[in-house]
Amino acid sequence: MDTDKNIELHIPSVMGYEKIAMECAASMAKKMGFTEDRIEDLKTAVAEACLNAIEHGNKMDTSTKVGITLTVGESQLQVSVKDEGKGIDQILTPSIENKIEGKDQPRGWGIFLIKRLMNEVTFQTSPEGGNVTKMVIYLEK
């Protein structure tokens, strides 16, 4: 793995800034030769991971930051999204039926989409505190 090509950025915990991370990851994926379809998948996954970090991890506290690391591999791109939160809530699979019928809140699709769009996903609590979402997308040649 060529660490010289890795990228780190930090965004404020403010809705809308997830698009900065999303576009950065998309630029890297384009440079690596990912197809347009997979770049769109990556954009949605990165945006959703950042939104979770901003909203649920950092509770929209503007004194906190979300850290994003892009790790470039020969045949894959790993994106880590780290917040300063204290653990993530239980991850439930959303049900469109329950949401349409008003039994559940209509929100809660972020993790579902990340899992569906990326090749590998892990959710961890960092030893120094904060939640880390690690996503890997494979470069198909």
Place this chain on the structure above:
Amino acid sequence: MNKEIQVSISNRDDVSILNIKGDVTAISGETIEEAYQKVSTAGAKKILLYFDKDGYINSGGIAILIGIASESRKKEQKIRITGLSSHFQKIFDMVGLTKYTAIFQTEELALKDF
């Protein structure tokens, strides 16, 4: 940071068309919700959501659309969708929105389906 969203309302026969330009998020989605309430109050039973192919849609925006789909069932309204990029057509299918509404490649095809 959110790009302004613009939602304009037009009519084709008995179909109310919500032309949605910009990003669909939890924040901007309120503008879509307001436009939906406006046409609902006016008695619309057929509503076409016409999205911007270059727009960004996130899970917060999807939640707003689920809310509209839910309310439209209670009000016995038909909702149809057009203008989405192929990526967001796939996303809408993944979350299951296509069980409650239909997506069309063109405005004309959507209008014909009402």
